Amino acid sequence: MDVITTHLNADFDCLGAMIAAHKLYPEALMVFSGSQEKSMRDFFLKSSSYVLNFTRFKDLDLGKVTRLILVDCQHSSRIGRFAELLERPGIAIHIYDHHPESSGDIKMSGGIIRDCGSSTAILCRILEEREIAITPIEATLMMLGIYEDTGSLTFVSTTEDDFMAAAWLLRQGGSLSTVGDFMTQELTSDQVSLLNDLLKSLQSITLNGVEVSIAHSSVDYYIGDIAILAHMMRDMENLEALFLVVEMGNRVYIVARSRIPEVNVGDVLRDLGGGGHATAASATIKELTLIQVLSNLEKSLRQKVNPRRVARDIMSSPVKTMTADTLIAAARELLTRYNVNAMPVMSGNKMIGIISRRIVEKALYHSLGQLPVSEYMHTEFLRTSPDTPIQDIQEYFIRQNRRFAPVFAKEELIGVITRTDLLRSMYAGEALYDLAREDIPTKSKELARQMKGRLSPRVLQILSSAGKIGDELDLQVYAVGGFVRDLLLGTENLDIDITVEGDGILFAETFASRFGCRCKGHIKFGTAVIVFPDGFKIDVASTRLEYYETPAALPVVERSSLKMDLYRRDFTINTLAIQLNQSDFGLLIDYFGAQRDLQEQNIRVLHNLSFVEDPTRVFRAIRFEQRLGFHIARHTENLIKNAVKMDFLHKLGGKRLLSELVIIFKERDPFGAVERMANLGLLRFIHPVLKLDAMNRRLLEEVKPVISWFELLFLDRKYEKWVVYFLALCEILTHDEFIEVCKRLAVSEHYREKLAEMRRLGERVLDAFNRRGAKCRPLQPSEIYRLFNDLAVEVLLYLMARTKSEEAKKALSLYFTKLQGVHTILTGDDILALGVARGPMVGELLEQLLAARLNGAVMSRDDELNFIRQAIVNNVVFSQQDTGPCSES
Known part of the structure; x- marks a missing residue:
C-alpha cells in the first residue's frame, strides 16, 4: 500500500504537493501526519468537500504500508508516527522536497529534491512533462501551495520553476480569484500585539561586514503563522537578513529570512536543530530559554555569516583579449569564438579600452569592418582591484549602464567581471541552454565524508596526494567528469580524471617522480597520463577551452579557466568537479546545474550548438541515457533531431563514428541504445539501408543471453563483444553492403576482409545445418570441430544468436564447452x-x-x-x- 504524507502543521504547499503527488501515485492514500496550520484549518472548514479524498491517520493500518511518499519534508522528527516506518526493512521512501538535500535525515529511494520556492512547483513540472491531466479544482489547490510558499511569487527563494508551474496551472483552469481569497489574511489581535513587541526589540549587529537583524519576544500561549510577521517586518524595515525569535510556552520558535548570499539562514538554523533554504528557514527548540536560544543563535551567526564578497570571488580568469590593431571584422569572430559580449583591448601589456559585441555589429552594419577596434572602443572603464567590494561594481553597472569591469593587480589585467558574473553571485538561476552565459549559481557541497565512505583507501590517498602536490606547486587541482558523477550516484568508477588550473604536465611530472610512477605528457594539449607501477592510470589535463572552426571538425584547444574547461564537456552531468587541495578537499563545484540533472535523471547539453560542433555527442547522449537509466531532456532531444535533419552526422569521420559505436556495443545491454538510435534516425548514417526490423531486432535481443552464457563458461578465449553486436546489427545487409559499412567506419582493409569472409563462411555453415533433414545422421564431434574451428569466437557467438536450429545451437555449445581445447x-x-x-x-x-x-x-x-x-x-x-x-x- 502506498501512502502520501507531509510534515506536522501542514500548510498550503503541503496540501498542493500531496494532491500533485497523488496524480503520480493514483493508488496511494493521502494522510496528514498530524495537525495543520490555522490557514489550512480554516480552508478545510470552508471547503469540506475537498477533505473527502484524505484518509484519517487513525483509519490507516501502518503494517500494510510498503511505500511512503513524503512531500515538503526530509526529517523523521516532523512526520509523527510515520517515522516508525523508516526502520522497517524493505520500505520504499520517495521524497519530493524543495529544501536543500543536506537538511534531512531520511534516506530516499526515489523522488526529487532540489532548490525551489515550493514543493508543489517541483511536482507540477513533472506532471506537465508527463502530460498528466488535472482538474481546475486540483489546479487551484496546487496554485495555493505555490503562492503561499513564494509570497505570491515575490520571495527571493522563488525560482523560474515556480513561475512556470503557476503558468501551467493557470492554463489547466486554476482560479486566481480563489487563490486570492484564501491568501488574503488579516492579522489577528494576537499577531498585531506580537508584531508591535518584535518591532520594539528589533536590533541589528554587524558580522564580517554584514548587517543581521534580530527581533525577539515572549508570550504565554501559541500564536500561529509568525512567518507572516517576518515578511512584514523585512519589507517594512527593508532588512537584508532577519531572525524572529519568539518564546511561546515551553518552546522557542525561530523564523528567518535572508535576501543576501552572505547569510544562509538554513545553514545557521541547522546548528539549532532547524533547517530550510538559504533564504527562508525555521526552527522549534524545546527545553531552552529565550536567552539561551538567542545566545546560541549569535554563536551560530558568528561562525556562519560569510564576509562580503569582493571582485576576486566572482571574476573570470584568465582573460581573453585582443590587440588595438585588431580589425572590427576579426573582432566579431573572436567574440563569437570565446562566447563573450565584450573583450579588453590591449596595447602591449596595458589595457586601453573595451570593445563590445553591440559596437562591433553596428560598425559592421555601417561597412566599417576593415577599421581597427581602437577607433570605436570604450576608453572609460572602472578600474577594480581584487578587493573591490561587489556592491561597488553593482552600483557602477547600474548607474553607468555597463556590463563589463576589468580587475587589475597594480597594472596587470588579471580578471574581468561581467553582468552575468554579478547576477550569478546575487541570485539563483535555472539550468537552461548556453549555460556558460546563464545566471546559474555555483553550487558547492562538502563531499569529504562521502569520499571516505565510498572510495577505497588507495584512491582516497591518491586524491589527497594530488591535492598536496597542487599546494606545493601553487596549483588548483580538481577531480572532474564521470568519476565525480558516479561518486554522487554511488557507482564505482576508477577512471580518474584530474584537471589542473595551470601547468598540468608539470603537476603530472612532479606527482610521478614523487610516487615512483611513469608519466607521458602531450605538450600540444597540455595533458599527461600518470601510470603507477601496477598499471593503474590517472589522466591529467590543464584547464582548457575548445572551439570548433567548422561543424563536426576536431576542436582547437586553448588554455582557460576551470569553468570554461567544464563548459567544453558534453553534458551537464559530466561538468562536476571536486577540489583536491588540502584547504578545500572534497568541495564539490557545480557551475551548470549538474546536481539537479542528476536528481531529475536528465541528459542535457550545455548549449544549443553542442551537436553541431561535435555530432558524436548524439551517440554519447544515448549511451548515458541507457547506461544510467536517465532520459534525454526534451530540448536536448529536439537538438538531436535537428542535427539529424541537417545531416551533420554525415560529416563525422569513420573512425570517430566507429569509436562511439564500439563503446555503445561494449555496454552491459546495448540493445536499448540501438533501438534509440533507430528511433532517432541515426542508423542511416552508418548505411542508407540499415534499419531495425523484426529480424535483426530479435537477433540483437538474442545476443545478450548468448554472451552472458559464454562469459559464464570462463573460457580462456579473448573476444571483442562489440563485434558480435556489430555483426548482428548488420545482419540484414548483403556482402557488398557489409563491406561498404566497414569502409564507412574506417575498419582496416585486412580486418574488414577477414570479418566479411568469416561472416560468409558462418552463413554457409548455418545454411548447411538448416538443410539437414530428419534422415541425416548426427554429426560426429570431429566434424563439428572442423566446421567451427577456423571461425572467430565473435562469428560463432553471432551464429549462435542468429540460428533457430536446435541442432546448430547444441553443436556450437559442444564446440565451446568440450571440443575447442582438445x-x-x-x-x-x-x-x-x-x-x-x-x-x-x-x-x-x-x-x-x-x-x-x-x-x-x-x-x-x-x-x-x-x-x-x-x-x-x-x-x-x-x-x-x-x-x-x-x-x-
Whole structure:
C-alpha cells in the first residue's frame, strides 16, 4: 500500500504537493501526519468537500504500508508516527522536497529534491512533462501551495520553476480569484500585539561586514503563522537578513529570512536543530530559554555569516583579449569564438579600452569592418582591484549602464567581471541552454565524508596526494567528469580524471617522480597520463577551452579557466568537479546545474550548438541515457533531431563514428541504445539501408543471453563483444553492403576482409545445418570441430544468436564447452620416432588422431600410440574428407 504524507502543521504547499503527488501515485492514500496550520484549518472548514479524498491517520493500518511518499519534508522528527516506518526493512521512501538535500535525515529511494520556492512547483513540472491531466479544482489547490510558499511569487527563494508551474496551472483552469481569497489574511489581535513587541526589540549587529537583524519576544500561549510577521517586518524595515525569535510556552520558535548570499539562514538554523533554504528557514527548540536560544543563535551567526564578497570571488580568469590593431571584422569572430559580449583591448601589456559585441555589429552594419577596434572602443572603464567590494561594481553597472569591469593587480589585467558574473553571485538561476552565459549559481557541497565512505583507501590517498602536490606547486587541482558523477550516484568508477588550473604536465611530472610512477605528457594539449607501477592510470589535463572552426571538425584547444574547461564537456552531468587541495578537499563545484540533472535523471547539453560542433555527442547522449537509466531532456532531444535533419552526422569521420559505436556495443545491454538510435534516425548514417526490423531486432535481443552464457563458461578465449553486436546489427545487409559499412567506419582493409569472409563462411555453415533433414545422421564431434574451428569466437557467438536450429545451437555449445581445447598428446616428433617418414603422412596421421580423440576413440597416451601403430601396420593413411553436416564417412 502506498501512502502520501507531509510534515506536522501542514500548510498550503503541503496540501498542493500531496494532491500533485497523488496524480503520480493514483493508488496511494493521502494522510496528514498530524495537525495543520490555522490557514489550512480554516480552508478545510470552508471547503469540506475537498477533505473527502484524505484518509484519517487513525483509519490507516501502518503494517500494510510498503511505500511512503513524503512531500515538503526530509526529517523523521516532523512526520509523527510515520517515522516508525523508516526502520522497517524493505520500505520504499520517495521524497519530493524543495529544501536543500543536506537538511534531512531520511534516506530516499526515489523522488526529487532540489532548490525551489515550493514543493508543489517541483511536482507540477513533472506532471506537465508527463502530460498528466488535472482538474481546475486540483489546479487551484496546487496554485495555493505555490503562492503561499513564494509570497505570491515575490520571495527571493522563488525560482523560474515556480513561475512556470503557476503558468501551467493557470492554463489547466486554476482560479486566481480563489487563490486570492484564501491568501488574503488579516492579522489577528494576537499577531498585531506580537508584531508591535518584535518591532520594539528589533536590533541589528554587524558580522564580517554584514548587517543581521534580530527581533525577539515572549508570550504565554501559541500564536500561529509568525512567518507572516517576518515578511512584514523585512519589507517594512527593508532588512537584508532577519531572525524572529519568539518564546511561546515551553518552546522557542525561530523564523528567518535572508535576501543576501552572505547569510544562509538554513545553514545557521541547522546548528539549532532547524533547517530550510538559504533564504527562508525555521526552527522549534524545546527545553531552552529565550536567552539561551538567542545566545546560541549569535554563536551560530558568528561562525556562519560569510564576509562580503569582493571582485576576486566572482571574476573570470584568465582573460581573453585582443590587440588595438585588431580589425572590427576579426573582432566579431573572436567574440563569437570565446562566447563573450565584450573583450579588453590591449596595447602591449596595458589595457586601453573595451570593445563590445553591440559596437562591433553596428560598425559592421555601417561597412566599417576593415577599421581597427581602437577607433570605436570604450576608453572609460572602472578600474577594480581584487578587493573591490561587489556592491561597488553593482552600483557602477547600474548607474553607468555597463556590463563589463576589468580587475587589475597594480597594472596587470588579471580578471574581468561581467553582468552575468554579478547576477550569478546575487541570485539563483535555472539550468537552461548556453549555460556558460546563464545566471546559474555555483553550487558547492562538502563531499569529504562521502569520499571516505565510498572510495577505497588507495584512491582516497591518491586524491589527497594530488591535492598536496597542487599546494606545493601553487596549483588548483580538481577531480572532474564521470568519476565525480558516479561518486554522487554511488557507482564505482576508477577512471580518474584530474584537471589542473595551470601547468598540468608539470603537476603530472612532479606527482610521478614523487610516487615512483611513469608519466607521458602531450605538450600540444597540455595533458599527461600518470601510470603507477601496477598499471593503474590517472589522466591529467590543464584547464582548457575548445572551439570548433567548422561543424563536426576536431576542436582547437586553448588554455582557460576551470569553468570554461567544464563548459567544453558534453553534458551537464559530466561538468562536476571536486577540489583536491588540502584547504578545500572534497568541495564539490557545480557551475551548470549538474546536481539537479542528476536528481531529475536528465541528459542535457550545455548549449544549443553542442551537436553541431561535435555530432558524436548524439551517440554519447544515448549511451548515458541507457547506461544510467536517465532520459534525454526534451530540448536536448529536439537538438538531436535537428542535427539529424541537417545531416551533420554525415560529416563525422569513420573512425570517430566507429569509436562511439564500439563503446555503445561494449555496454552491459546495448540493445536499448540501438533501438534509440533507430528511433532517432541515426542508423542511416552508418548505411542508407540499415534499419531495425523484426529480424535483426530479435537477433540483437538474442545476443545478450548468448554472451552472458559464454562469459559464464570462463573460457580462456579473448573476444571483442562489440563485434558480435556489430555483426548482428548488420545482419540484414548483403556482402557488398557489409563491406561498404566497414569502409564507412574506417575498419582496416585486412580486418574488414577477414570479418566479411568469416561472416560468409558462418552463413554457409548455418545454411548447411538448416538443410539437414530428419534422415541425416548426427554429426560426429570431429566434424563439428572442423566446421567451427577456423571461425572467430565473435562469428560463432553471432551464429549462435542468429540460428533457430536446435541442432546448430547444441553443436556450437559442444564446440565451446568440450571440443575447442582438445589436442593430441602425441606430437609430430613422436610419430617420426615410430618410424614414419617425414612428409605429409605425419600431418595426416595427427589430424586423424585428433579426430579419434574428439570422437572419444582414444583417451590416453597409450591409446594414441596404439592408434598410430595400428595405422602404420595396416599401412593406412586416412585422407581428410570434406565432411559437411550431411556427408557419410
